[in-house]
Structure formats: structure tokens, C-alpha cells
Amino acid sequence: MKRVLRDNGLGIAFGVLFLAALAGQAVAGRAEYNDQQLAHGAQAVSFLDFVTSSNFVVDVAENWQSEYLQFFLYILATIWLVQRGSPESKMPHEAGPETDEQQRLGTHTAKDSPTWARVGGWRTWVFSNSLGMTMAGIFLLSWLAQSVAGVVVYNTDQLADHEPPLTWFEYLGAADFWNRTLQNWQSEFLAIGSMVVLSIYLRQRGSPESKPVGAPHVTTDEQG
Amino acid sequence: MVAACAVIVAGCASRTEQDAAMTSATRFLDAISRSDTEAACALLTARTRADLATSEGQSCPRALPADRLDGAVESADTWSDQAMVHTDRGALFLTEFDSSWLVSAAGCADNGDAPYRCVVGG
Numbered sequence: 001m002k003r004v005l006r007d008n009g010l011g012i013a014f015g016v017l018f019l020a021a022l023a024g025q026a027v028a029g030r031a032e033y034n035d036q037q038l039a040h041g042a043q044a045v046s047f048l049d050f051v052t053s054s055n056f057v058v059d060v061a062e063n064w065q066s067e068y069l070q071f072f073l074y075i076l077a078t079i080w081l082v083q084r085g086s087p088e089s090k091m092p093h094e095a096g097p098e099t100d101e102q103q104r105l106g107t108h109t110a111k112d113s114p115t116w117a118r119v120g121g122w123r124t125w126v127f128s129n130s131l132g133m134t135m136a137g138i139f140l141l142s143w144l145a146q147s148v149a150g151v152v153v154y155n156t157d158q159l160a161d162h163e164p165p166l167t168w169f170e171y172l173g174a175a176d177f178w179n180r181t182l183q184n185w186q187s188e189f190l191a192i193g194s195m196v197v198l199s200i201y202l203r204q205r206g207s208p209e210s211k212p213v214g215a216p217h218v219t220t221d222e223q224g
Numbered sequence: 225m226v227a228a229c230a231v232i233v234a235g236c237a238s239r240t241e242q243d244a245a246m247t248s249a250t251r252f253l254d255a256i257s258r259s260d261t262e263a264a265c266a267l268l269t270a271r272t273r274a275d276l277a278t279s280e281g282q283s284c285p286r287a288l289p290a291d292r293l294d295g296a297v298e299s300a301d302t303w304s305d306q307a308m309v310h311t312d313r314g315a316l317f318l319t320e321f322d323s324s325w326l327v328s329a330a331g332c333a334d335n336g337d338a339p340y341r342c343v344v345g346g
Contacts, residue, residue, distance in 0.1 A: 043319075043322065155306075159317055162339040162342060163340065164301075
């Protein structure tokens with residue numbers, strides 16, 4: 001058990017933090033929603049009704065889609081784009097999908113290489129792109145969820161304000177949808193950009209996200 | 225799976241909810257048509273009833289402008305706990321409570337890009 005916790009501490013810690021934050025969001029979100037309900041002369045809702053409502057779903061989904069878009073773009077961009085001096089970047093001469101030897105494919109696989117890395121063909125192609133495709137898939141599904149739940153929340157507010165509702169298709173062009181989307185995107189892109197640049201000049205001893213403390217600023221692709 | 229969950233919980237307008245909202249709107253307009261303002265006021269939300277009484281300085285049954293509220297229900301849009309019921313004269317807006325759908329605004333006319341202008345409920 002101890003070994004399981006030690007070997008999987010990073011995943012477990014962030015899993016627990018995620019669940020705690022989600023629970024906290026549900027509590028705070030319900031309180032805010034019920035304040036608005038009472039202000040509009042409508043009825044307050046139970047905790048269960050709130051966490052199964054479009055209001056909760058849209059607030060969760062709009063954050064998830066931007067996180068997975070961030071990861072997808074970052075994974076893709078770091079194949080071809082470099083940042084000299086950043087531990088987040090490959091060396092400039094390594095830009096691109098790299099050789100089979102570098103990626104340990106083809107005749108360069110080992111006995112303990114993953115099965116789909118060894119078999120070749122479409123399966124190796126899929127496995128070679130599985131991380132990016134998964135991130136892109138989750139991004140698209142989350143963005144779809146944001147749009148579906150978002151149109152419900154938007155139209156509920158429209159009717160409460162005595163204004164007509166929009167269709168889902170009309171909502172995709174509405175300011176509310178793009179405001180929710182872009183306010184999340186800007187923070188994700190800022191975070192990645194900050195990490196890439198700040199890690200050139202700043203250090204965090206012991207973290208693989210940082211260069212070794214004594215490494216020169218010009219050193220690229222070296223982790224602490 | 226996330227999208228599927230979103231669709232399920234998103235409260236997409238169901239026929240049942242639309243029918244329930246139209247039924248409440250019909251009962252309200254029927255009460256108005258037979259000049260039963262007591263029954264009509266009972267179908268208003270508490271907030272609308274109170275605002276009407278306050279703005280007119282008299283009880284809801286006396287303050288309700290029944291002569292300016294008529295129409296026949298044609299269709300409804302429902303989103304979560306809000307509904308817009310279309311009539312041949314304009315629209316009504318309703319809010320869902322445990323008990324049923326109650327009218328929050330009536331005698332509403334399209335006002336272009338601005339919110340509908342309503343005889344009752346703003």
C-alpha cells in the first residue's frame with residue numbers, strides 16, 4: 001500500500017485535489033445560484049438538483065475544455081516549436097516528429113516496449129498519436145458539453161429577463177458562448193507561455209519541471 | 225460520455241414540461257376571460273402578485289388589468305424552470321415551482337432587441 005502511494009503520489013494527490021475542488025465548487029455554486037433564484041423570485045434548489053443542473057455542468061465543462069485544449073495544443077506545438085533555454089522545449093535541432101531510432105520504433109523497439117509500439121502499421125500510428133488525440137477528443141467533447149449546457153443556462157436567463165430563447169445553433173454564435181470560451185482560453189495560453197518563458201530564468205530545486213539550479217539560462221531541454 | 229451526460233442533465237425542453245406550462249397559462253387566461261381575478265392572481269408568482277399590489281396600491285384582484293390580458297395559447301418554450309408561452313396576442317412568461325408553473329409576466333409584446341414589454345410583471 002505504501003509503495004502504491006509512493007509510486008503514484010502525484011496522480012493521487014491531484015486526483016484528491018480535483019475531487020475536493022469540484023465538491024467545493026458545487027457547494028459555492030449552489031449557494032450563488034440560489035441567491036440568484038431568490039433575487040428573481042424563483043425557487044431555490046437542493047444540492048442534488050444543482051449538481052445535475054445545466055448551471056453546474058456548464059461551469060465544469062467550460063473549464064475542462066480549455067484545460068484539454070491547452071494540453072492538446074502544447075503537446076502538438078512542442079513537436080515543432082522550440083524555446084531556447086526552456087526545459088519545456090526540445091533542442092532546436094530536434095524539432096519535428098524525430099526518427100524511429102529516437103522514438104524507439106521499428107527495429108529500435110525493446111522487448112518491454114508497449115505492444116502497439118512494436119506491432120507496426122495503423123496500431124503503431126494510433127499509439128504514436130494517442131496522447132494528442134485523447135486530449136483533443138476530451139477537449140471537443142467538453143466543448144460540446146459546454147455548448148449544450150450553456151444554451152440551457154442562457155435561455156433560462158433569457159426567459160427570466162423576458163427575452164426570447166436561442167436555438168443551439170444560434171447560441172454557438174452568441175457572445176455568451178464565446179465569452180465563456182475565450183475567458184478560459186486566454187488564461188490557459190498565458191499559463192503555458194509563462195511556464196515556458198519563466199522556466200528559462202527561474203529554478204525550482206528538485207522539480208522535473210525546472211532545470212537544475214546551476215544550469216545556465218541558455219541550456220535547453222534539461223530537467224532538474 | 226461528458227457530452228451525453230450534459231444532454232441528459234441539460235434539461236432539454238420536454239413535451240411534458242411544455243404541456244404543463246401551457247396548461248397553467250391557459251388556466252390563467254381562462255380565469256381572466258371570465259373576470260375571475262381572484263383565480264388569476266392565485267396563478268401569479270408571489271413576486272409578481274406583490275409587485276402588482278405595490279405598484280397599483282391595491283390588492284392583486286383589484287389591480288389586475290384583466291381588460292388588457294387576453295389571448296389563446298398556441299405553443300411554449302421551456303428551459304429549466306422558465307417558460308415562454310406564445311399566444312395569438314403575444315406571450316406570457318412562467319416560472320416553475322414545486323406546486324406548478326406560475327405566471328411571472330403576462331400581456332407581453334415583442335419589443336425588438338429589448339426585453340418583451342409586459343402589462344403585468346414588467
